[in-house]
Amino acid sequence: xxxxDLSGASCPVARSLGEIGDWWxxxxxxxxxxxxxxxxxxxxSLGCAKNILSxxxxxxxxxxxLTTGPASDGSAYTEYRLTRKGKALxxxxxxxxxxxxxxxxxxxxxRLGLVDRxxxxxxxxxDMRAHDGRVLGPDDVEVRSxxx
Numbered sequence: 001x002x003x004x005d006l007s008g009a010s011c012p013v014a015r016s017l018g019e020i021g022d023w024w025x026x027x028x029x030x031x032x033x034x035x036x037x038x039x040x041x042x043x044x045s046l047g048c049a050k051n052i053l054s055x056x057x058x059x060x061x062x063x064x065x066l067t068t069g070p071a072s073d074g075s076a077y078t079e080y081r082l083t084r085k086g087k088a089l090x091x092x093x094x095x096x097x098x099x100x101x102x103x104x105x106x107x108x109x110x111r112l113g114l115v116d117r118x119x120x121x122x123x124x125x126x127d128m129r130a131h132d133g134r135v136l137g138p139d140d141v142e143v144r145s146x147x148x
């Protein structure tokens with residue numbers, strides 16, 4: 001199956017998925033947000049084949065989500081660091097995490113949680129808000145064409 005180029009799609013969701021790629025790429029970004037920088041760290045965390053990880057990392061670098069540079073400890077290793085564009089993926093990943101917490105776990109099931117570094121308390125659920133600050137539900141929005 002050949003991958004479709006979504007870079008010209010009018011739908012931001014389609015373009016985003018075309019840019020980020022597949023679930024391996026999102027898990028790489030998740031791990032980078034958690035502080036991982038080295039190929040070996042990503043491989044150990046994800047357990048994927050080296051060729052798959054290498055291809056995904058290269059694509060994330062090509063698309064400006066990650067950048068490469070020398071290891072901060074002065075060793076010969078290369079480190080992968082999130083760009084501003086990559087760091088901006090934290091919010092969509094938090095939304096995906098919260099959707100998973102709400103829909104894919106039983107209340108008593110153990111899971112990893114996201115907490116505020118300052119006080120260690122769970123992060124509040126993200127809300128979709130109108131221009132005036134009102135909280136919007138799933139049925140309160142629709143897709144319309146802009147610009148052009």
